[in-house]
Each structure stands twice: as C-alpha cells, then as structure tokens.
Amino acid sequence: MKTISIICQKGGVGKTTTVVNLANIFSKNGYKTLIIDLDPQGNVSTYLNFDKNNKEFTNSVDLLEGVTKLTLAELNPKLSIIPSNKEIARYNEGKIIGGSRIRKIKKQGLFHGFDFIFIDTPPTMSSLVQEGIAASDYYLIPTKPEFLAIEGVAQAMNFAKTTLKNIPNTNTIFLGVLLNQVEVKRSSYKEFVDELEYLLGDRLLETKISHLTEIADSPFYGKTVIDFNNDSKAKIEFTKLAEEIIERVGKNEKIT
C-alpha cells in the first residue's frame, strides 16, 4: 500500500483536481484506491457528487477521533472515499500538534487491502496537513506556473520538512512538484520552468498538466478526465502523470 498526500498552503493550485483525477485513473487501472479528504471545504465530495454530510459512512472527522472500524463509501468497486466536511475545521486551527492519528489507524490495519491512498489537504499550514503528511509514504506539491508560486513551493517543502522533523519515526518522501495549469504560450513560462528545474532538479515532475477548460468544467458534468475520450489532452496528460508516479514510487522502492 502506498499513501500519497497532496499538499500546498497556496489555494487553488490543483490539489483536489489532482487527487480526484489520479484516484479515478488508478482505480480504473485495477488498483484498489481510497481517497481521504482532510479539507474542511469538502471539495472532493463536491467534485465527485458525493454527499459529504452522509452520516452512514466513515468521514475524516471519525478518523481523527480514532475510529476502530471503517464503513467505507464506495464510488466504484475499486474506489472508496472518506469524505470531509466543515466539522473537521476545528483540527485546522491548531498549528503543529504532531498529528499522527491517521497514521495510527493505518498501523492498526484499518486500510488493509488498498493499493493506493490519496489524501487531499486544505490550503493551510495546519495540523490537518500534518496529519496527511505523517500518514503518508509520499507528498506531492502541485503549483501553478507563476512567479510567486516558487516561494509557495519552497514554503510547502519547508513546512513538510519541519513537520517530519517534529513527528518521530516518520519517513515520508518528497515525491516532487507538479506543474499544473500550464500555458506554454505565456512568455514567462520557459523562464519559470528553467528556474524550477534549477531549484528542484529531478524533483520537478516531467509530466505537466495544461490549463484546460475541460478540466475546470469536468466537476460540473460529474466527470473526471478518465471519462473523456482517449484523444482528450486532459486524459492523456493525467494518464502520463499516473504512470510517472507509479514509476517514481517503484524507483524509491528499490532504493529503500
């Protein structure tokens, strides 16, 4: 089982979009996949047309309160969701608390049987994000190709590092930075990518996701990119991203 948190304190960079689309692609490729939403906004549920206030199923507040049994909502036989809602916001207020409640649940084997878990996190530097990082094998930072975003990426990386230093026995690996909402034709784009490549080396993911209206509009139609035609640019790029992630996770497996 591999757990990947998508983090960035900057809002609107594509965390939820990445989680939802990757999770769908992974599940359609046969991997048993779970999405955990740790964001009080509950956007994962909205994206997937799921009722985040449904009390029948385990939600992320239950996780933080230490459930001993999960009742998982299934979106398809290979894809489950642990939704979030605004009740979880109280855990977003405190900073560094050394969050590791979800990690504990994981260690108890409650997520047994899943191949991949994707964790969506809020645009904050808070204990909710720390919960995600501590419970994960990897964290991925999406960013927009904008000048100020470089600072945002550096801040997210530092936050993750500090978090991992403060929580004993964590070994979460930096999977990389994903450039999202790319507009290659923008004049500053090449300079921006060069700068990021210089700073990050191979931690900048090779796959970039373009700014595409089909991605922005997909939640409205209740779709993820896997539901698009095979020649859709969004589907091609996200499929490539899924392949790159599998490759990177595989490589790290050999190293460690």
Ligand SMILES: Nc1ncnc2c1ncn2[C@@H]1O[C@H](COP(=O)(O)OP(=O)(O)OP(=O)(O)O)[C@@H](O)[C@H]1O
């Ligand atoms: N590649 C893309 N092309 C076009 N629109 C995109 C793309 N990626 C994300 N968006 C749109 O940008 C907005 C922000 O994306 P998203 O909600 O995934 O970001 P986020 O980082 O999760 O935001 P928050 O920090 O508020 O949780 C959404 O309206 C989404 O549809």
Ligand SMILES: [Mg+2]
């Ligand atoms: Mg989000």
